[in-house]
Amino acid sequence: MQADAFLEVRNVSKSFRHGRQKTGRMLALSDVSFTMAEGTFLSIIGPSGCGKSTLLRLIDGLQQPDSGEILIDGKRVDRPGRDRGLVFQAPNLMPWRTALRNVTFGLEAQGIHGAERTRRARALLELVGLSEFEDFYPSQLSGGMQQRVGLARALAVNPSVLLMDEPFAAVDAQTKLVLQEELERIWLMEEKSVVFITHDVDEALFLSDTVLVMSKSPGKIIDTVHVDFPRPRSFDIRGSVEFAALVRRLLDSLRHRQPTEDSSWAARSISSKEGPHDGESARLSGPGNVGDGSR
Amino acid sequence: MTVSLPDFPGQVMSETVRGSTHLLRQLGRRRWFRRLVVWTLFAAIYEVAAYIVGPFFLPTIQAVIGSTSGLVSDGAFSSLGGALKQMIVGYLVAVVVGVPLGVLIGVSRVADYILGMYVKALFVTSLIAVLPLLITLVGYGFAFRVTVVLLFAIFFIVLNTAAGVRDVDPQLLSMGRSVGASRLRRAVSITLPSSLPFIISGMRVALANSFGGMILAEIWIARDFGQILTGLAYNRDLPKFMELLWVITLLAAFSAAALKAIERRITPWAASRR
Amino acid sequence: MNRWGPRIFEFGLRLASIAAFIGVWQWYGSDKSHIATPPPTRVFPALWNAILHQGLLGRTVGMLVEVGVGLGISLVFGIVVGFAIALFPWARDTIDPLVDAAYAMPTIMLIPIIGVYTGLGFRGRVFIVFLYVALVIVISTSTGVREVDENLIETARSYGFNGLSLFAKVLVPAALAHIASGTAIGVSRAVRGAISAEMLLITANLGGFIVNMQARFNNNALVGGILWTLLIGYALYGLALWVERRITPWRVRAE
Numbered sequence: 001m002q003a004d005a006f007l008e009v010r011n012v013s014k015s016f017r018h019g020r021q022k023t024g025r026m027l028a029l030s031d032v033s034f035t036m037a038e039g040t041f042l043s044i045i046g047p048s049g050c051g052k053s054t055l056l057r058l059i060d061g062l063q064q065p066d067s068g069e070i071l072i073d074g075k076r077v078d079r080p081g082r083d084r085g086l087v088f089q090a091p092n093l094m095p096w097r098t099a100l101r102n103v104t105f106g107l108e109a110q111g112i113h114g115a116e117r118t119r120r121a122r123a124l125l126e127l128v129g130l131s132e133f134e135d136f137y138p139s140q141l142s143g144g145m146q147q148r149v150g151l152a153r154a155l156a157v158n159p160s161v162l163l164m165d166e167p168f169a170a171v172d173a174q175t176k177l178v179l180q181e182e183l184e185r186i187w188l189m190e191e192k193s194v195v196f197i198t199h200d201v202d203e204a205l206f207l208s209d210t211v212l213v214m215s216k217s218p219g220k221i222i223d224t225v226h227v228d229f230p231r232p233r234s235f236d237i238r239g240s241v242e243f244a245a246l247v248r249r250l251l252d253s254l255r256h257r258q259p260t261e262d263s264s265w266a267a268r269s270i271s272s273k274e275g276p277h278d279g280e281s282a283r284l285s286g287p288g289n290v291g292d293g294s295r
Numbered sequence: 296m297t298v299s300l301p302d303f304p305g306q307v308m309s310e311t312v313r314g315s316t317h318l319l320r321q322l323g324r325r326r327w328f329r330r331l332v333v334w335t336l337f338a339a340i341y342e343v344a345a346y347i348v349g350p351f352f353l354p355t356i357q358a359v360i361g362s363t364s365g366l367v368s369d370g371a372f373s374s375l376g377g378a379l380k381q382m383i384v385g386y387l388v389a390v391v392v393g394v395p396l397g398v399l400i401g402v403s404r405v406a407d408y409i410l411g412m413y414v415k416a417l418f419v420t421s422l423i424a425v426l427p428l429l430i431t432l433v434g435y436g437f438a439f440r441v442t443v444v445l446l447f448a449i450f451f452i453v454l455n456t457a458a459g460v461r462d463v464d465p466q467l468l469s470m471g472r473s474v475g476a477s478r479l480r481r482a483v484s485i486t487l488p489s490s491l492p493f494i495i496s497g498m499r500v501a502l503a504n505s506f507g508g509m510i511l512a513e514i515w516i517a518r519d520f521g522q523i524l525t526g527l528a529y530n531r532d533l534p535k536f537m538e539l540l541w542v543i544t545l546l547a548a549f550s551a552a553a554l555k556a557i558e559r560r561i562t563p564w565a566a567s568r569r
Numbered sequence: 570m571n572r573w574g575p576r577i578f579e580f581g582l583r584l585a586s587i588a589a590f591i592g593v594w595q596w597y598g599s600d601k602s603h604i605a606t607p608p609p610t611r612v613f614p615a616l617w618n619a620i621l622h623q624g625l626l627g628r629t630v631g632m633l634v635e636v637g638v639g640l641g642i643s644l645v646f647g648i649v650v651g652f653a654i655a656l657f658p659w660a661r662d663t664i665d666p667l668v669d670a671a672y673a674m675p676t677i678m679l680i681p682i683i684g685v686y687t688g689l690g691f692r693g694r695v696f697i698v699f700l701y702v703a704l705v706i707v708i709s710t711s712t713g714v715r716e717v718d719e720n721l722i723e724t725a726r727s728y729g730f731n732g733l734s735l736f737a738k739v740l741v742p743a744a745l746a747h748i749a750s751g752t753a754i755g756v757s758r759a760v761r762g763a764i765s766a767e768m769l770l771i772t773a774n775l776g777g778f779i780v781n782m783q784a785r786f787n788n789n790a791l792v793g794g795i796l797w798t799l800l801i802g803y804a805l806y807g808l809a810l811w812v813e814r815r816i817t818p819w820r821v822r823a824e
Contacts, residue, residue: 088720092724109729
């Protein structure tokens with residue numbers, strides 16, 4: 001195992017009851033493994049129902065894997081913890097709390113009180129650009145603003161890993177572009193590790209250092225792409241030839257690939273920076289030429 | 296892809312023990328079984344309590360059921376039937392007056408400003424206070440009982456109908472206008488069906504409330520059925536009184552359930568609203 | 570100025586409607602043959618007299634105390650039972666249908682037999698208020714808890730809330746909106762229950778005043794008392810709605 005592996009997902013499988021049958025079970029995740037270095041931005045893309053949200057819930061500790069294990073900083077995950085912050089697709093703000101009190105929500109669980117709690121919440125509202133809205137209720141905020149409050153709430157508990165489950169899927173296209181740039185800015189300032197679930201290829205490429213592609217039924221990792229555009233990234237990179245090539249490659253992976261028998265190669269390819277699948281080579285390999293073992 | 300996994304790893308125990316606990320666990324998930332257990336328990340506790348405190352305070356369930364023939368010979372059920380007939384008259388008048396009034400208040404802002412506040416005020420206040428005045432106005436007869444039921448029922452119908460009419464999707468109405476549907480056509484094919492669920496659920500609550508109005512009128516004037524009721528109460532003939540209470544409660548519950556079934560039948564598209 | 574147009578129109582129409590109502594009442598009541606409905610010029614002085622000399626305010630306060638105590642007991646009972654029904658499947662399957670059936674029961678029918686258990690005085694009246702209100706609180710609480718957004722619960726769990734803290738931070742505030750609107754309806758039912766008890770159980774307080782005035786054929790004070798009672802009921806419901814909005818501000822501002 002690599003020395004700087006911060007988050008390790010080792011051979012994780014998870015199945016659910018299938019309908020009302022007693023014996024039939026749906027295999028949501030099959031032997032998923034990958035590692036991630038501290039402070040990096042990792043996206044997981046895949047068709048809906050491929051188990052990517054389940055994977056995120058397992059990392060958060062809301063659910064437990066049937067087999068395999070998940071380690072963060074060498075410690076095994078078995079319940080939600082303050083080293084992880086989860087941001088959902090819906091903002092899931094408490095409607096009876098103002099923006100500020102929503103941000104303090106997570107701090108309350110940690111027993112942080114009074115002025116310190118408010119001070120931290122204010123700082124984070126400022127970070128997401130909502131200082132003037134601290135007394136507003138969620139119902140008075142737009143979808144994009146609500147999502148920013150959700151992000152501030154997750155950041156407030158100062159997690160080392162931020163887990164984001166399609167956080168921008170429910171906002172309009174314009175807002176989404178703004179929020180993506182904001183997220184990158186905040187990520188660069190806060191130096192968190194981020195696991196980001198999305199089904200939007202552009203979004204994954206724009207934000208990530210690494211993109212994992214998952215297949216459906218069973219959920220497996222079938223491709224890994226490193227993205228080496230310099231940061232902070234501007235809107236312009238979306239128009240570049242390299243960006244387009246990576247988009248093609250991810251779309252091909254999503255569309256044509258059969259589930260691979262051996263998904264552990266994906267983990268290998270992330271953990272070995274010098275290997276054939278490191279960012280540079282993947283980026284230059286171009287569309288339709290995805291390499292070994294999977295076809 | 297579906298794979299088979301064992302549900303729970305069974306513990307080691309003898310076949311019979313495992314069989315019976317398994318059966319109990321299965322039964323425990325069944326709603327009818329839970330009801331059977333808990334309701335039997337409630338009934339048993341009640342029955343024991345009734346024996347302990349005596350018939351002056353609580354009649355046993357056995358005594359309540361046993362009092363049926365006495366009620367029949369007292370003529371209680373036939374006079375209850377008479378009271379129900381008057382209730383139905385009052386209820387129907389409430390529907391016939393209430394629905395058009397509700398439509399008027401729902402459609403016209405002017406009508407709402409002029410009439411709406413009285414409807415809302417009478418809806419939330421204590422109408423029982425009006426009874427002494429009502430008696431001096433219309434006397435103790437048929438008109439009094441019908442009016443009390445009417446007052447207890449009509450405001451639900453008016454307010455629900457108005458809410459239903461206001462709830463009609465304005466886009467549907469403008470669609471109707473754009474395809475050239477006449478005003479009447481729009482009312483029949485758009486406004487009516489989309490406010491129907493509201494109207495019927497208003498009628499359902501109003502019917503349940505009519506029973507309260509009917510009983511109030513009967514007790515207030517203490518003649519016919521009311522006389523039987525108050526007589527049973529003063530003589531502490533609790534088995535008979537309780538049986539009447541059960542019968543009336545069941546009638547109210549079943550008539551509400553029947554209207555709900557009708558509601559589902561004729562407005563199946565509104566299921567999500569309920 | 571234009572912005573105020575519709576509001577002035579609304580206010581004017583309402584005012585005109587009230588004025589027309591009082592005018593018709595005056596015209597109808599002034600007819601000598603309509604002795605049961607005295608005109609406002611006789612009713613309002615009688616009402617004023619009742620306030621000054623017949624203790625109407627004290628009677629009103631007496632009624633309000635019954636409402637307050639009955640409502641308080643109903644809230645405690647209703648919230649506990651409502652949460653139990655919502656949270657425990659056994660309770661939901663077995664108690665829910667009983668609540669529905671009890672809700673269909675005409676509560677007023679219990680008044681003739683209730684005195685033996687509670688006495689005919691204050692305790693009896695409070696019990697009747699309880700019978701009128703408790704089920705509404707049970708139903709609104711259980712509905713409120715059942716309709717709590719699963720996602721909010723999962724969110725709170727991911728922040729490390731569980732058990733009692735999850736209950737206090739999510740379930741209770743989420744159900745509060747339903748409980749508050751149930752309580753507003755409960756207030757109007759409580760007044761109804763209190764007045765019914767005061768008229769039917771044994772004459773007392775505000776309801777008793779109306780019955781007494783009828784017995785003395787004092788039609789002026791009778792109509793005055795009825796009007797007063799209706800207005801008190803309406804005002805209390807308005808107050809309850811105002812309180813509801815104050816304690817659940819996030820819903821009002823959403824509009």
